Amino acid sequence: KEEKSASEEMNYEITGIEAGAGVVKAAQKAVEEYDSLAGWEVSTSSSGAMATALGEAVENEEPIVVTGWTPHWKFAKYDLKYLEDPNGVFGGEEQIKTMVRKGLEEDKPNAYQILDQFQWTADDMQSVMLDINEGMSEEEAAKKWIENNQDKVDEWTKGTDKVEGTEVELVFVNWDSEIASTNVVAQVLMQQGFDVTITPLDNGPMWQSVAEGEVAGMVAAWLPGTHGDLYEQHKENLVDLGANLEGAKIGLVVPKYMEADSIEDLNP
Ligand code: PBE
Numbered sequence: 417k418e419e420k421s422a423s424e425e426m427n428y429e430i431t432g433i434e435a436g437a438g439v440v441k442a443a444q445k446a447v448e449e450y451d452s453l454a455g456w457e458v459s460t461s462s463s464g465a466m467a468t469a470l471g472e473a474v475e476n477e478e479p480i481v482v483t484g485w486t487p488h489w490k491f492a493k494y495d496l497k498y499l500e501d502p503n504g505v506f507g508g509e510e511q512i513k514t515m516v517r518k519g520l521e522e523d524k525p526n527a528y529q530i531l532d533q534f535q536w537t538a539d540d541m542q543s544v545m546l547d548i549n550e551g552m553s554e555e556e557a558a559k560k561w562i563e564n565n566q567d568k569v570d571e572w573t574k575g576t577d578k579v580e581g582t583e584v585e586l587v588f589v590n591w592d593s594e595i596a597s598t599n600v601v602a603q604v605l606m607q608q609g610f611d612v613t614i615t616p617l618d619n620g621p622m623w624q625s626v627a628e629g630e631v632a633g634m635v636a637a638w639l640p641g642t643h644g645d646l647y648e649q650h651k652e653n654l655v656d657l658g659a660n661l662e663g664a665k666i667g668l669v670v671p672k673y674m675e676a677d678s679i680e681d682l683n684p
Contacts, residue, residue, distance in 0.1 A: 422479040422674060423683040428456045430668065431469050431482045434589065435460040436619035438642030439483040439506075439666040446505045446668070446679060454684035458483070463591050470494070474671050481682070484669025487538040487593055487661070489545040498667040500678035506667040507641030511659035512597070516633030517626050518655055524632065526576040527584045527610060531633055533572045534601055535660045540565065544596035558599035562607070569604055579609040585631040590616045594636040597660070601635055620646065627653035635660050642666050 430447070432440045443458045466482050467490065473480035474494050481499070490496060514531050521528040540561065547557035562569050584605055588598040602612045617625065623643070625631045627650035637643055637656075647654075668679060676682055 422676070426479050426481060428684075429481075430456060430458045431466050431480060432458045432460045433463045433466045433483055433591070434618065437463075437483070437589075437591070438619070438638060438644075438646075439485055441645075442506050442642070442666060443483045443668065446501070446503075449503055449505055450679050450682075452680045452682045452684060456682075456684070467592070477671075477673055479674055480670065482669050484667060485591075485593065486663075486665040487542045487545065489542060489549045489592060490669070492542060492546055493549070495672040496669050497672050497677070498665070498669055499676060499681070501667055502678065502680065506665075508665075509662075510638050510640070510642055510664040510666065512593075512635070512661040512664050513637040513639055514633065514635045514657040514660050515623075515626050515637050515654045516657055517629040517631065518653065519629065520632055520655065524582055524584065526579055526608065527582065527605060527632060529576045530572055530605060530608065531601070531635070532657045533574065534604075534635065535572075536565075536568060536597075536600075538661060538663050540568070541593060541596050541661060544600060545592050548592070548595065554595055554599045555603065557596070558603040561600055562603055572604060573608055576608065581609065581611045583611045583613070585613040585615060587615050587617050587622045587625050587631050587634045588636050589619050589622055591636075593664075597635045619643070623647075623650050623654075626650075629653075633657075638664060638666070 430443050447453045447456050470482050544557050544561045588594040598614050602614050605612045623646040
């Protein structure tokens, strides 16, 4: 009964992020599949607005359900838990993969090789996200991580030559995780002499611009689940450079003080 009042207090609303995000689509599917979520809605706004709503709820110890993902600084900052998903709507462990346009290897082999060799851990990514969340500029946070992890960066640039002003455009979505990774990769490419542009887009256009060969690539492909539909749509026109991070995850996330442990503990 207590959870019923929590669900009521939340106005039967899951606090979502950008409408094009895979985790929002998965949350909408969960609303259809779980009886406990009958009549619920997934609000859409932005990752920033979701984080603000989460912070305010935690401050007031109010119930909230957000579309969440790992790696994310929110787990370092607040005591949070994933709601169990017995129907498996949100999928299992994910990889974040790098996708580049066809022809990049021939046109810009050094950029291609660095993007191919880029890989790091969830902890690495989270440390950059935390610095940005605590007020450091995206560029400064990326540079700081690079300075502290020169051994890893050396592996990414191994076997490549420096260039002089070769242009490389990367696309990403303004999700905290992708802000972190894209800025780090951009700084590494810059240090190798590239003239790098990073362009934030919505999720669909991000995939499309790489597939259409308009930009070099992106490091923000969450697979197999989160972006599975976009991958299927564009895979013939992409070069898949494999995982740059293992152990990612999406799901519904709540503060630990909430009684619900499973999506089935919420109430219609
Ligand atoms: N995210 C972060 C994205 C992928 C990266 C989980 C918000 C999404 O849901 O599409």
